[in-house]
Each structure stands twice: as C-alpha cells, then as structure tokens.
Amino acid sequence: MKNEIEERFEDWKGREAIPGKHGGIGPAAIACVVEVMENIVFVANGFNFVEYFMSSMHYSPATAANMVTNFMGTTFLLTLLGGFIADSFLTNFTTFIIFCCLELMGLILLTFQSYSPKLQPESDKTPSTLQATILFTGLYAMAFGAGGIKASLPTHGGDQLDRGNPRLISRFFNWFYFSICCGSILAVTIVVSIEESKGWFWSFTISAGTLALALFIFMAGCLDKAMLNKNISAIEVAETRTFLGLLPIFFSTIAMNCCLAQLSTFSVQQGMIMDRKLFGSFEIPVPSLVAIPLLLVILSAPLYDYFGKRISLDISPSFNLYRIRLGLALSSFSMVIAAIVETTRKYVAVHYDFKISVLWLMVQYLLLTVADTLAFGGMLDFFYREAPSNMKSMSTALGWCSTAFGFFLSTALVEVTNTITGWLGHQWLGGEDLNETSLELFYVVLFVLNTLNLLNYNFWMKGY
Template sequence: MAMEMSSQNQEFIDWKGQKANPKKHGGSIAASFACVVEVLENMVFLSNAINFIAYFISSMNYSPADAANMVTNFMGTSFLLTIFGGFISDSFLTRFWTFIIFCSIELLGLILLTVQAECPKLQPAMHKRPSQSQAAVLFIGLYAMATGVGGVKASLPAHGADQLNHGNQKHISSFFSWFFFSLCTGGLISATVMVWIEDNKGWNWSFKLSLIALSFALCIFISGFPIYRYKLPAGSPLTRIFKVFASTFRNWKASPAMVHNTEETNLDSISDGRPNNKFRFLNKALSDGSVSAVEVEETKTILGLLPIFATTIMMNCCLAQLQTFSVEQGNIMNRKLKHFKIPTQSLSVLPLTFMLVSIPCYEHFVKIFWKKSQGGYTIFQPLKRIGLGLALASGSMAVAAVVEAKRRNAAIYSGATISVFWLAWQYLLLGISDMLTLGGTLEFFYSQAPDRMRSSCTALSWCSTSMGFFFSSLLVTISDKVSGQFGKAWLEAEDLNHNRLDLFYTLLCVLNLLNFLNYIYWAKRY
C-alpha cells in the first residue's frame, strides 16, 4: 500500500547540499549513530521519569497523587508531541536539524530543572507548596524537556532509517530491530544503574548525570554529519491532505466516466504504476486538476494507516499500568532477596533483559528464514508481529488479574505478603508485547509511509503510547464511576487491599481481546 515518490524526490544530499554518494554517505555505519544516541536519550528520558516522582514529593512538596499525575502528564505529552516533531521534520527541516534543535530544547529544559534542584531559592520551604514563580520554573523546564523528547523521538529513527537503501526491506527491518535493542538498553541502564544512584546517592544526581549523558548524545550525533545523507523537507503534509479532501468535496458530483478518465490520465505520474484501489472516492479530487495523483495516493496511504494506529492504543493503556498500579502493588509486597531490598522500578529489568537477548536471536532467525513473498515481505512482517504483541497484551492482563487476586486474598485473609516476583510475569509478558508492537509499528509506519511523510508516520508509534497513557487515566475514572453505581468503586480506596484492582485488570483483558479481534479485521484488509 506504500506509495513512493518520483525519483527526484527520493534523492538524498550530503552536508554540502550536493547529491549524496552511496559510497561515502549513508549505510550501516551512519545508521548506527542513531542507535548509539538512542541508548543515551532513552536512558535520560526514563531515568528522569522515575526520578521525578521522588523529586516532586520530597523537594517540591506535591502530594503523591499530584506527583503521579504530573509524571503521567509529562510522559503522555512527550509522546504526543512526536506528532509536532514529525510535522516539523517533514515540512520545514531535515531530520538532522530537527534532532539537533529539539535535543537542544530538551537539554535546556534539563539544565533549568538541574539549576532549580540545586538552588534553595527556587525550591519551596519545607511542607509548603511551590510559589507561582517556583512552579513556573518547574513546569517550563518540565515541558521544555517534553517538547524536546517529542522532536527527538520523531526524527531520530526516521533519520537512521534514511541512511539505508529503501529497496532492501530486510535492512530496514533489521535497523528497527536494533533501534529497539538500543531503546531497551537505555531502559535497562535507567532501571538498574540510575535507580541505584537515585536510591543511594539522591535524586539530584540523576539530573546531573542526565545532563552529561544527553550532552554526550548530542555530540555523538553531530559528529556523524560528514557521512550522513539528508532528505530535504517537502512542505506541509497536512496542507496536501487538506487540499485532497477539499478537492474531493468540490468534485463530489463528478461523473464516474470523468473520474475513470482522470485516473487513467494520472496513472503514469505514480512512480510504481499501481494506484491504491482503496478509498477510490478520493480520486474525485483529480477531476479539476487542483491536486496531483501523488498527493491523492499519499492521502489514501495515511487513511489506511490510521486503523492500525488506533488498534495499538489499547496495548499501551496496559503498558501504563506498569508505572502506576504495578508500582503500588510492588511497594506492599515482599521485596527482600536475602539481604537486598529490590526497588519496584527495577522489576522491568527482567523483560528488558529478555528483550535484549531475544532481538539478536530474532535477527538470526530472520537471516535463516528470510523468504520474500509476492508483496516483498516475510513471515516476520510487521503486521504479524504487531498482532502477536496485541494478543500477549490481553494475556498479560489476565495474568495480572490472577496475581492481584492472589496478593489481595493473602493480605486480607492471612495477613501475608507474597513475593514481588509474582509481578514478574505481567512485566515479562507486557515487555515482550511492547517489543513486538512498538518495534513492528516503527518499521511498519516508516516502510508504508509516503516518502515525504516518514517522520510524521513514524511518530504515530509514539503517539499511540501517549494516547494509551491518557486513555488509562480515563478508563480508571470511568470504571470507578460505573462500579460505584453498583456498590463500591473499584479503585477509590487509598489502601490497595480494599480496592478491586483484579477486576480492573480483568476489564483490561477483555477490552484487549476485543481490540485484538478488531486489529485482525483491519490487518487483513490492509
């Protein structure tokens, strides 16, 4: 369904603005810079997301509930702003400059937060909420970071994939696997080294180390500029889409014969000679000559991607539980391992380790079983990986419901606390689900996107994460109100032992199962 642009638009340039030389520019080495940078960038992002809870409560004197909402909103906004970052990258700047500008914005936000953390005058007095000026400094720094994260995550994977030959789907698929490997490596460092530092050296060290790491990541990325190849922006993709819809509306009464003749006339302008037979009503836009066949095909492709994007939101809603309710569960479970007390945030080490091991194994099997089908894909095609990930999300919530029921019954009826390692199953299943779904969607949206909209479409993967976080909060509110009408709200009590988190997990399991069936419907029709 992907539609390529004309050969002229597909050309890349070097840093001097001349046509890129395949022997000097791009390739695996140039793409590897994006993977190395992602390790440091994701480590900074996740370690601060963990660190912010302690910082907001202990230093800024926010309540635990307010602090949790602030962190959730920060992460949700960061992922949502990838759409803005992708739009800038596709419309006005190269992906190289988009990364540099937004990484610098993230760095400035981190500097502001670091200064505030080290300056007593910028912090509230003990047991008092921040003043308006102190809160302004905090939120400016926080959302400068969120803005920077949005642009970085939208541009970095697309920039890395741009370095490779788009005619070799195997190389593109391999890049996104290793990019996800880098993302997991950054997550593993944040869940181990950074968590240990924050617990033993204090939360203020997290800001300092993050500042150094992000500065180093920016320097590494810039150092590769002589061997990168660059894709020039092609103008606003939203403008082109709106033009297609406006032209379709104007020519809605065009006769079928006129539309057919227009289709035949514009067939040669499509580089692969195969127009998309779905959303044929958009072909009416060609009737008055105000838009090109390429613009119509772009719009069709975007419309085809949206159902796939929508079906991944529910999985990310489950993923949000690992940073909210799962942490609360872990805090009241037995976390002792001989003489060592396990930080709940470090439970993610298990799935991250599994994913780091599984990605090289996956790449090995890809080399063995790589067999191209008629459409150029393999048994490891992204749609199948996404589907398996969505199925595992439903299974993880079923396991989570059973574990929570076991934990709650033990606490209420025998006063016992079961081991925190019981949570490892849901962490493991959701970790694998995230690997398959996020890795699959990054590759799928990049590969299927129109050439001039790759950053925007890649950003859909991160935007799905954002909407999953926000939908999680909405679902908690709705389930509380509905369950409250039939007795007691499931999640209103402060004591987790008096809540029915197991029923909430069961609800998520059912919703994910229905979502999986919905995904199968759309994936088969893609």
Template sequence: MRSTEIEREVINEILFENGEYDNYRGRIADSSKHGGVRAASFACAVEVLENVVFLSNAINFVAYFIKSMHYPAAEAANMVTNFMGTSFLLTIVGGFISDSFFTRFRTFIFSCTVELMGLILLAVQAQYSELQPAMNKRPSEYQAAVLYVGLYAMAAGIGGIKAALPAHGADQLDRRNQRLISAFFNWYFFSLCTGGLIACTFMVWIQENKGWKMNFNISIGILSLALCIFAAGFPIYRYKRPGGSPIARMCKVFVAAIRSRNSLTPETETRMQISSARTIRWKFRFLNKALMDEKITATEVQETKTFLGLLPIFASTIMMNCCLAQLQTFTVEQGIMMGRTMKNFTIPTQSLTVFPLIIMLASIPLYERFARIVGTKQSWISNWLRPLKRIGVGLALASASMAAAAVVEAKRREEEVSKGAAISVFWLAWQYLLLGVADVLALGGMLEFFYSGAPDSMRSISTALSWCSTAMGYFISSVLVTIANSISEKFRKKWLPGHDLNHGRLDLFYTLLCALNFLNLLNYIFWAKRYQVE
C-alpha cells in the same frame, strides 16, 4: 490532453525520485561516501543514551512527585502518564517539522537542546529547597510552574527526537533493501532496550542511593554526550530534503475531490484509471476525483491514500499502550507495598523491568539470525515475521498481561489485608515479562510498518504514529482512571484511591483493561486482514 500524454505524465511521476538526498554541504549525496550502515549506526548509539535519560526519569517521576513534591499517588500517576503521553504525542509535531521545513538532523539537534534545557530546570529545582514544597504540603503556584515548565520542555524535546532519530537512521540505508530496513529497526529497538536496561539498573540505583540531584545531574551529562555524538556524524550523513507540508498537499487533494464529486469527463476518467492501477484499490477511491483538477498530481493522490490507509492500524494499537502505562504508575505502587528484601539487599521496584529487558535484548539478535535464515523463504514461518503479524501477537500478549496482573493484585491485596503479609515482589515479573515481549513485538513491528508503508515525503510523520499510539494510550489510561473512580465511587468505593492500594480494587481495573484489550485485538485483526488482502 491525449491518453498517451496522460500515461507519460503518470509514468514520469512514478519514476521521479521524491527522496533526493544532500550531503552536509548541500550538494547531491554520494552513496559511496554518505549514508550506509556506518551512518545509520550513529542513530542506534544515540538512542541508547537518549532512552537512558528518558526512561530513567519517567520511572522515577512517580516517586519524585509523591516524596519530594507531595502529590497524592493517583495524581502523581496521572502526571506521569500525561507527561509520557504529551512526549509521544508531540512526535507528530516533530515529524511534521522534519518532513516539511527542516532536515531530520536539524530537528534532532534543536529538540535535544530543548530537552536538555528542561532537564537543567528540573535539576535546579531538585537542588534548591525553596523551589520544593514544605513537608506534607502541596507545591505553591510558583513551585508547580517551575516543575511543569521543566517537565514539558523535556516532553517537547523528546517528541522531536523520537520522530526524527529513527527516520534519520533509516534514511541512511537503501530503502529497496527491505531486509536491511527491517534489521535497522530491530537493532534500533535493541538500542532502545539497552538504554532501558541501564535506566532500570544503574540510574535507579543512583536515585535510590544518591538522590534526585545526582540523578538529574547524570541525566544532563548523558544527554549532552548524546548530542555531541550525533553531531559528530554530520560529515557522513545524507540529508533528506524537506518537501513542503504534506498536510497541506493532503488538504488540497480532499478539497479537489469534494469539488469534483459530481463531474466527470473522458480525459479525467482515463487519468483516474491509470492512477488507480498503481494504488491500493480498496482505499478511498473517491479521492481519485481530485485528479480532475489539473493542479493535482497522481503522486499527491497516492500519497494521501497511502497515509490514510495507515490510520486504522494506528488506531488499533492504542489500547495496548494503556497497559504499558501501568508499568510506570500503579505497578510501581504495588511493588512498594510488596516484599522486596533478598538477604540484605532491597530490590528497587523500578528495576523489575530488567527481566523483560534482558529477554528482549537476547531475543533481538536471535530474531535477526532467524530472520536471515527463513526470511527469504516463502513459508508460514516467514509470514509470521511480517510487521502486521508481530503487532497482532504483541496485542494478544498485552491482554494476557493484564489478566496476570489482575490475579497477582488480587493475591497481594488478600494476603496483606487478611494476613498482614507481603507477598514477594517477584510476582510482578509476570506482567513485566508479558508486557515486555508485547512491546518488543508491537513497537518494533510498528516502527518498521509505518516507515516502510509511508509515502516518501511523510516518513517522519508516519514513523511518529508509532509513538503517537503510545501517547494516546497514556492519555486514555488517565481517562480510564478518572472514569473508573467516578463510577466505582457511586456504588461503594473508588477502585483507585489516593495513597493506599489496599483500600481500592486495582485488580478490577486491570480486569477492565484485559477486557478492553481483547476487544481491541478483534478490531485490529479486522483491519490488518483488510489491509493485507485488499
């Protein structure tokens, strides 16, 4: 193959549009009729309802597992973190399916139906006493099986929804307009926070005053409504054609590169040079040798390099989510033991997340307004609006939140053990506030970064990395709880005992998380600088 032919092949690959879209009839989508801001807004509206269901159940599960299913506090905390972790980890599966085999629309419809079935099963268990354990007894094998089937059916559905919905919404917009894509993910996060606010107020009140049965029944109704609203937009959506398995293509590139590692010809060297001119140079240059295989295209090599380049950033964000896991577990247990009465009203501990949510909801429109003004100007301010910088600030705030949490827990324990007095639950506002702002910066930045930086054929999987980071954080949280208890028990006593935090040292556990997050921040700075500079 002559050099000019090779150049023509590469140019054709560059000009080829992988992301062709269809309308609901399977024909090529008309940009004047399909997609656009109106179609993308359906994803934001549905996210409000979906997150009401997800978050309201997530923050209530600890109390439900302890009070109704009679699990110990530490075990209940791990059950919740495992559920949350599995839900987010399965986004990789959902992303793979929607990128490879089904449209994101169909993936959402199927996943939402699965989550709905899981919710119905949990509602049935909450309705009938024979499916619940007797007082002060653990669930039987049958009762536990019903609980876990319902719980992890929900997790499977959530995984598919979280992977497909944001990518489907962003697909409705012109990807060449980066400001529009950034705005979509900011408003998508606004919708997520709005759902969280409803969950932490109205849904928590329902659970506290009307019980688990009503909570599950309302959740079923809300999720059914979300499914109907999403399906109603099908005539105006545009649908990304599945492009086959991107994982299989990456494996082909790796195999070809390994086979060709010791051989090189002038023609393949020219082909490699042309290809490397349009890829990020520092990334995985050995993969260029895959181009010695005539069946491997430059696009496939670039796709593999680009996806692998995202992984160090992904890995550097995991530790922050260990901190977020505490808001659904030990922070709830802290709040139960603190002063929650204000006049004649008892504040539900779960509702403390209202404070950071309100700040996040107010900050997103202000941020959008600010970004419109300075986003087009080259300045140090616009530089800090970029996703990688926002993620870094979020990681720093997560470390600060754990330092504040350790101080507050030490004060709470000292007052209750030595004086028998309960300090105000509003002391927890510090860790809620810092973690809330950290989440809006980090998760919002991650969604935008992984979608925009992903290969065209892997946008669902790449967006799922944001949620997968959360999953790994929840799993690592469970592992750290087990390790901390095992090591601390050998010296004197467990840091995190079963039912009473006053007999443990939760403050030391928070201190450990603070130290680990600071080290992780340094690791993130190294990879972020390398990604930007090289």
C-alpha cells in the same frame, strides 16, 4: 498519471550526497548509539517520576500516576509534531539537534529545582505556584524535546540505508529497537539505583550529562558522513490516501499501550508496598523489575538478526501485522495475570499482615515487555516501509503516538473509573492505601477493553 516522489539526499552543508561517501551502516549505527543514551534519560525519569512527584513534590498517589501518564502521553503525542517539522520544514538531522537541546534545557531546570530546597514544597504541603510552574516547565520542555527526538532519530537512521534493500532496513529497525531496550535496561538498573542511593539531584545531573554527550556524539559522528533527506515534489492525493490507510492499524494499538502505562504507575506503587528484599538485605528498586524481561529482549534481537540473514524471512507487510497482533494478544493476557497478582497481594496483606515478594509482578512485566517488543517493533518497520517517501517521519511517529494515546487513555480511565465507582459508593482507585482500593477490578476492565480491541484489530488487519 504516474505518481512518484523524487528524493534528493544532501550533506549537512546542503551539497549533494555522494553514494559510498555519505550514508551507509556507519551513520545508521551512530543513530542506534545515540538512541541508547537518549532512552536512558527518558526511561529513567519516566519510571522515577511517580516516586519523585509523591516523595519530593508531595502529590497524592492518584495525582502522581496521572501526572506521569500525562507526561508520557504528551511526549509520544508530540512525535507527530516532530515528524511534521522534519518532513515539511527541516531535515531529521536538524530536527534532532533542536529538540535535543530543548529536552536538555528541561532537564537542567529540573536538576536546579531538585538541588534547591526553596524550589521544593515543605513537608506535607503541595507545591506553590512558583514551584509548580518550574516543575511543569521543565517537565514539558522534556516532553517536547523527547517527542521531536523520537520522531526524527529512527527515520534519520533509516535514511542512511539503501531503499532498495528492505531486508537491511528491517535489520536496522531491529537493532534500533535493540538500542531502545539497552537504554531502558541501563536506565532501570544503574540510574534508578543512583537515584535511590544518592538522591534526585544526582539522578537528574547524570541524565543531563548523558543527553549532552548524546548530542555531541550525534553532531560529531554524522556531520561529514550522514545523508539528509530533502524531498523535491509536493505531497499528492495518492500518498495522502496511503498515509490514511495506516491509521486504522495505528488506532488499534492504543489500548495495548494503556496496559503498558501501568508499568510506570500502579505497578510501581504496588511494588513499593511489597517485599523488595533479595539476597538478604538488598532491596531491588521497583522500576528495575523491567530489567529482566528487557534482558531477554536484548538477547533475542541478535538471534533474530542472525537467522534473518540466513533464512528467507517474510518481510511483507503481513509479517509485521502478525507481529502486532501477537503483541496485542499478550497485552490482554497480561491484565489477567495482573488482576490475579493484585488480588493475591491484597488478600495476604489484609488478612495475614504479610508482604509477598515483589517478584510476583515479574510475569506481567515480562508479558507486557514482550508485547511491546512485538507490537512497537512491528509498527516502526511497518509504518516506515508502507508510508509515502515524504511522510516517513510522521508515519514512524505513529508508533510513538500510539503510546501517547495509550497513556492518555489510562489517565481518562482512572478518572472515569473513580467517577462511576464513586457514584456507586466506593472509588476503586481512590485513597492513599492500595489495600483499600480495587485495583484488580481496574485490571479486569483493561482486559475486557483489550480483548475487544483485538477483535477490532483483526477486522482491519484482514482488510489491509
């Protein structure tokens, strides 16, 4: 029996969408603009939280690192919930609005806490029960909100375009990832600089204002033009099998995101004890290091789009599968570089009492950023075009969910590594001073894990 999904698109009032009037490049472009603003908020706080937890909330470095990876992992994991809600109960349009409001409320709560000294622990004391409750309530309200946004927004943008034009859809996801990078680079330069110069209250306030503006733009610009996807038929067995067929590819990308997690945890902690001075007295904020590779990614996106329109690029599933494989390979190599840099940094610091330049971290930042560009961009495009029509939000959420499991895996690896090495007499990642840890050996463990994972991916890629 022929298995088809009939789709109906409607406007925000529930009326049938009119081709030419609803949808198209305009509403899709608004999704990209909104993504820039939302990612400014998410990245600025994600990269800054490790310092906030240590300096303002007085958690230890290892605890702060795990808190960050747990927050990031939860956020990306919750994209599955957001995708399920968008596919099964609401439209992507409505899902975005609800979860954006939830993230905004979490930000407002954290802003209020950063403003009131009574809601912060005293010097050298950890947070009280009330202070910790406020912190984690705001933190995970943000996680729930961001998870729903990341599931619904790219699919909403893709739904505005003609399904019969895969090249246009591929170009959209290229520009959507370009928007992600633009938001990231603004976050790690402008917002991070404001936090260092003005303090956490202003950083959270600007984040809340930016997200509120994104919500306003989304509602004001899509209300009359956007098409909202409403599937008529039920999910059938063949479509479920199609979705399940994507899962081996999804699971094979988790280890790469475990490496990516280090950019917001241990790499930041390394940079904080390295020489950050540039051009005399100017000190570069450590999270801003990622701005340089992001600039390269941003410059490459228009070139990819330009040549993609003029030459016959392979847009088959295998094209994106090869993109993902290259990203996995680069992430594995980046851990070798990370281990060498940390070995050099620690040797010079211990034996010569000298701080090497923070720019030594740039190579691993560059490799991991390019790896993420290839793998995550490939996943978004691959999962969107390969998924059943009524499971596209959940399928694109798999890309974010891979990042979630990568961050959770990082947390687990830190705990397991400390437990095992503690039994042997010295915890690799224990203590307050990185010069007394064996972080370089942890990077070697990540290299081995990613190399084995690359072999696993090749097996599933050939069988797809």
